[in-house]
Amino acid sequence: MNCPRCSVQMCIINVKKLINYHMHDILLEYEAYECPACELIASTIEQTADLQKQMIEKMGEV
Ligand SMILES: [Zn+2]
Numbered sequence: 001m002n003c004p005r006c007s008v009q010m011c012i013i014n015v016k017k018l019i020n021y022h023m024h025d026i027l028l029e030y031e032a033y034e035c036p037a038c039e040l041i042a043s044t045i046e047q048t049a050d051l052q053k054q055m056i057e058k059m060g061e062v
Contacts, residue, residue, distance in 0.1 A: 003038065003040055006038055008036060012031055012032075013041075015041070028058070
């Protein structure tokens with residue numbers, strides 16, 4: 001995947017994101033692409049779907 005802004009090859013990174021849901025902290029961990037040049041972060045359709053699934057599962061446990 002190349003950066004849409006500067007056409008540099010993007011690297012896969014692991015993103016950790018803490019969100020607050022109904023007074024509970026939920027930690028989401030997912031893969032995304034980051035451009036080493038401009039630090040733009042992009043996700044593929046698969047990565048986005050995986051993140052949404054994770055959110056539904058973790059929010060269901062609250
Ligand atoms: Zn870029």
